[in-house]
Amino acid sequence: MFGCIIAVVHLSLYALFPVVYTQQIQSALDRDAAVIGEMLQTSDRESSEEFLQTYARKNQLGVLAQFGDETVSFQEGTIAVLEFLDSGEELSVRGSGDVETILTAHGAVRLQDGTAVRFQVMESTAPVKEAWRITRLVLPVTTLLSLVISFAFSWLYSRKVTRPVLAMMEETREMKVNFLRSASHDLKTPLAAQRILLENMLLGVGKYKDREKYLEEAIGQVDQFTNMVKEILDASRMSEFYQETSRISITEKLHSMLGEQDMQIQQKGLEVALQVPEQYTVTMNETLADCILGNLVDNAVKYCEDGGRVEITLRGDNLRIFNSCVPLQEEDLEQVFEAFYRPEYSRHTHAEGNGLGLYMVKEGLRLSKIPYTFQAQDDGMCFQMNLKKVRNFI
Numbered sequence: 001m002f003g004c005i006i007a008v009v010h011l012s013l014y015a016l017f018p019v020v021y022t023q024q025i026q027s028a029l030d031r032d033a034a035v036i037g038e039m040l041q042t043s044d045r046e047s048s049e050e051f052l053q054t055y056a057r058k059n060q061l062g063v064l065a066q067f068g069d070e071t072v073s074f075q076e077g078t079i080a081v082l083e084f085l086d087s088g089e090e091l092s093v094r095g096s097g098d099v100e101t102i103l104t105a106h107g108a109v110r111l112q113d114g115t116a117v118r119f120q121v122m123e124s125t126a127p128v129k130e131a132w133r134i135t136r137l138v139l140p141v142t143t144l145l146s147l148v149i150s151f152a153f154s155w156l157y158s159r160k161v162t163r164p165v166l167a168m169m170e171e172t173r174e175m176k177v178n179f180l181r182s183a184s185h186d187l188k189t190p191l192a193a194q195r196i197l198l199e200n201m202l203l204g205v206g207k208y209k210d211r212e213k214y215l216e217e218a219i220g221q222v223d224q225f226t227n228m229v230k231e232i233l234d235a236s237r238m239s240e241f242y243q244e245t246s247r248i249s250i251t252e253k254l255h256s257m258l259g260e261q262d263m264q265i266q267q268k269g270l271e272v273a274l275q276v277p278e279q280y281t282v283t284m285n286e287t288l289a290d291c292i293l294g295n296l297v298d299n300a301v302k303y304c305e306d307g308g309r310v311e312i313t314l315r316g317d318n319l320r321i322f323n324s325c326v327p328l329q330e331e332d333l334e335q336v337f338e339a340f341y342r343p344e345y346s347r348h349t350h351a352e353g354n355g356l357g358l359y360m361v362k363e364g365l366r367l368s369k370i371p372y373t374f375q376a377q378d379d380g381m382c383f384q385m386n387l388k389k390v391r392n393f394i
Helices: 002-041 045-058 126-203 211-236 250-260 262-268 286-302 330-335 344-348 357-368
Strands: 062-067 070-074 089-092 099-110 116-124 246-249 271-275 281-284 309-315 318-324 372-377 380-386
Touching: 002 045, 002 099, 002 116, 045 062, 045 070, 126 211, 246 250, 246 286, 250 262, 250 271, 250 286, 250 309, 262 286, 281 286, 286 309, 286 318, 286 357, 286 380, 330 372
Parallel strands: 271 309
Antiparallel strands: 062 070, 062 116, 089 099, 099 116, 246 281, 309 318, 318 380, 372 380
């Protein structure tokens, strides 16, 4: 790509250089002719010749002037032009067989004494040819250097930018594949169980003759599947909306979410301590904020032991959520943020879950670039996050 651009640029330079250079010379001659015409109108014969001689020498130009019937030349060099020419005519170089193109600009005025003056300003295109010759010598070198630099840049860009992006895309693809595999695996077992339940009801086997009772159980399982599918869809779409941010009150969110858990808190006889500032706001995506805080508060209450305590504190920028429970083992801590993973003991408790909560928390915090820790303590589990990067100080 870069090589093609460089080749086109150099070829354009090679083709356009003489044309543009020639046009610049012609434009300069036209300006010189205008200046000479203005000066001659205010001069007499003697002063006009002195002016033309000085102007030609100073600007390295050839000037040919006709005063009435007399033609006077003010020029030096290898070409002596003694007649009025059309711009672009070719003349032989004195003493050689070379031919040069002469560019001209013309004018006609009257001196102060009324003498008619016709003049011609001239310049050879020899400098253009010389510059073009040098350009042809230098152009291959600059082209080669440019190509080498472009290939080196392309290699570095590929190595430092493209490859990491491709690796990230591949990692994301693998994560999605693994997520879908885990989701399909986690759905197979309850679907198989429901199929068995429905078949036994259909056949009227044993206790399943009581269809009304087990139809109610089947509906409950369908509701669980619906919630699970919704959470799977929410988890798969998290990366689509995280860039839309707004100002959010963490204080209000925590009060609201604990209020939603009030019935479960009373049923389990939990002691809840909420210590947060009167107003603490952040700038982040509200859906992610609801997902992160909602899952953490729900887990803290859900997995807290009966009669235990839940502590939520926000000091400085550190949000700490603690619940008293059986601490997780080291091997569980290493896997607890994976999709659909649940510690073995939690499968046999009254707490319901599908193992997506902490996975969605991890993804939400990653997208929001919020650092966090999840650690076991002597009498429970503690989740901490630092909100400094998203805090709103206004």
